[in-house]
Amino acid sequence: MSEAVIKCENVYKIFGSNAQKMLQDANGNVDAKTFQENGCIVGVNDASFEVSKGEMLVVMGLSGSGKSTLLRCISRLTEATGGKIFIEGQDLLKLNNKELINLRRNKMGMVFQSFALLPHKTVVENIAFPLQIKGIKTEDSISKAMDMVKLVGLDGRENYFPRELSGGQQQRVGIARSLAVEPDIWFLDEPFSALDPLIRKEMQDEFLRLQEKLQKTIMFITHDFDEALKLADRIAIMKDGIIEQLDTPANIVLNPATEYVKKFTEEVPREKVLTIEDVMDRSDSVSSDLKVLKDEIIENVAEKILTQEKSVSVIDQNNKVVGSINPSKIIQTVFGGRKSNN
């Protein structure tokens, strides 16, 4: 694995007047209930993880699960109560105000659920805002911002005000603004949750296209499990401030760690998430006429495999056979392992 860009060690965020002291007394054993009885609310409970360069970590949880709080600790919009956070090896919590501002001006970009555009500035001025804050000259910042306008496909609307744009267009501005300073780290806090389903899908595709081009290190917050599966390299599922499971989408679907995670995975159409590699038989290397690539999503090749009667061989990019898959396994993956109410 490449180096960790974001690294969290035992991060806690506890709201309340004497949170600091209670956390010390708890000695690393934080119980939400006892804290609540003492007037404290646990936002993030012992979060430890790493995000490596170019990786997209999606933090998924329902409202109140602490996912946004976690993001705000890492962007230091709120101060973590305990633990350590490293951004590219720098201890984030030890930075003074000036260093923090510097970090944000050069390394971080953030997109918000409600777009958070400045109502008194036009599209291009909004995008140029972080650049101007940095002290870049007006013309330079505007020309840079115009590049961003093109990147998110808003050319022709650069002189509109946010009030004149639709939700999807506003979020494009938000995305462009967060990218204007060319940050390495990209935070997205439920960026598509306020949009209509159709627009949301369009924006997700657009987002994947952008990420392919830019290769940022991303923390993406969502409450939509499908969205998490679609976008993530790895998913962290949070509940009551605790990270229940952190793994690749396939592993989460195949091996949910807790009952809570299982509830989400039950309804997931596995053939859309899993690849052949996830379900193939590694020991048995038959050689058949039909060969399937191990990275294919099951859904895309299921029809082909199901026309066969015997196992089909699985190959990697170098055409080397790495395993086999039996048509019955496909049927089992699609229909088995779900809730068996009927």
Next chain:
Amino acid sequence: MEIIKKYPKVFQWLFLLVVFFALCFAIDVPETYKFIRGQAEFIKDPNQSTFVFLGKEVRYYAFDVFWRLPPLLGWLPIWINDSLFFLMNEWMPMEFWNEDTQEFKTRPLLLQISRNLTAFMTFLIELIREILLGGLETIVAFTSWDFIDAYPWAELPGLPWTIVAAGFAILSYKLSGKGLAIFAGLTMVYISIFGQWKPSMQTLSFILVAAPLSFAFGLGLGIAAFKSKRVEKALYPILLVMQTMPQYAVLVPALVLFGVGDHAAVIITMVVAIPPMILLTLLGLRAIPPEVIEAGRMSGCTNWQLMFKVLIPTARRDILIGVNQVIMVCFSMAVISAFIGAKGLGFNLLLALNQLNIGLALEAGLCISLIAILLDKMSLAWANKQIDYFGNLTFYQRNKNLIFFGGAFIIGILLAYIGSFYFKEGFNYLFEVPHNKGISTADFWNKGVDWIFETFFVYIKAFNTWLIQEVLQPMRALYLRMPAVATLVLVVGAGYLIGGIRSALVVCALTLFIALSPWWDRALVTTYMATFGVIISCIIGFTVGTLCFQNKNSAKFMLGVCDIFQTFPSFVYLIPVMMLFGITDTSVLIAVIVYATIPATRYTIEGLRSVPAGLHDAATMSGVNKFQRLTKIEFPLAFPHMMLGLNQTIVFALFMVIIGAFIGTEDLGQYILKALSDKNGAGIGLTLGICVAFIGLIFDNLIRTYVGKRKKHLGID
């Protein structure tokens, strides 16, 4: 027992009333008690008792404690006076350099500060006044009288009225459009033709100094309160009291600190105008979505950049609504400040009213009202104006208005120049129409008033006598008959039933302050007048509001009317009532009713309007008729908002009752008016003002607590 369990609140209230009336009957009126007219407290009367507190001797008529509490706070006004005197005249004497005499002089620090402040304000006012009207004080301030004597051409010429009128029209056009521009132009022409130009410009210059300063301070303090909880907590009680304090009670201490004249008035106007600015700044900043602030932070803003590039522009509308409030308060203060010698329209109005020249008063009043509407509409238009994109416009398009103004400026000067030849004798009407040399309709109005008096005198008199003898006197007697202890029990009990122990304690403290001041009787009279006004206002307001609500257009029309009436300084309302009813309590009460009906009507309509459309549809589908919908759905849901209207109605009524002292009432206002002409009035004026504010705050606390609970109960925000 079952019934008691079913309606516990009703029985608690009944019990409270029973206790109250029992106390009223149990406590007899002492034989020596009589309502003290005039300022008997200050005359040495052998029947009076005395006590000494902090070295101050307080004299009062002693009664049974149950009947009237002794004025244990009687020392407060005396103490405030002495403290002010000490601070101004004795505290921290220091050496100051005197420009005129070219030598050091010993002066108390505060006096020096006050002098410097007044000198600065005087300079600002003169500067703007002379730009508008011409004069030589400003030039003198930079040079000397000798210089002016040597070069008599060096005085500021003043702008011809045509230019100012054009300026207003163009500015209105920029802010709003054609409609307002025409209104602005016509208003200015009217003012000029009717010979009110000079006082109007004096008033305007007053506002042009007071409003920007109040804005700056209010914005600064609002930001400070937004940033620090501690500052907010410290400011909060002051803001609360200032909102219910009658504007003219604060004039009295200004007199002591800053003397008589425009400068004192400007300073005290700022004291009154800053609180609403703070509140609206705070409101606007609070309303900013947290994500916008976070977006600013994540863009790498420093605190300074965050405040001025993100927060303030985002809260622009609320802050500009604050500017609107500031301007309106400044304007109404500019009128009332005539009492402490501020020049302008208010002064003319006061003079005319004192001479009972209703015609002149009406003209000045009309001018005041027109300018009030104009300033209100202009500042609101500014607040509601959305910024447009200017990048692609040509130079001409961008600076169109400025170019027009430049043109108007040149034409105005040319006209004035031509005028100086044309009107060789006497006055140059194209430069300025002198006061009282314009068209005057005063005679017409005076004759009209005379005619009304001659024709309807009998009826008005009969109505007046009936109202006073059959309604007002008994009501007043009833209020005065309440023993202090019984009143206290009633108010505190109501506080407890509505808001629990906390509310009860707050209300108790406020009531005790008034009860322990020397003016309990007066406060009762104030309350009785306000109560009478509020009851009638509410009946009218709720009825009119409900009726107007039945039709969308009429509701809109009514709200517009309320808007316009609300902009008039309260003082203006006294003119028509004095015209019709002369100098009696009836006049005051009718002014109170007219003034206080505005919020009652407005809040009724707004409350009914705020009922969600979905509920209307749901009700219609349940098959209700119009009346059922009103009583079963709209009234219950609009009730909390209507109660807030009641709160406003009470505040408005109190303000007007106090100002009514000018006509002659025997309440707290009378003493405030007297304090204005009293050398030692500062302490009395301030304490009286606080008493009035507290009466308002008692009701404010009760109503707000009730509304809060009710809204929670109904689940509306």
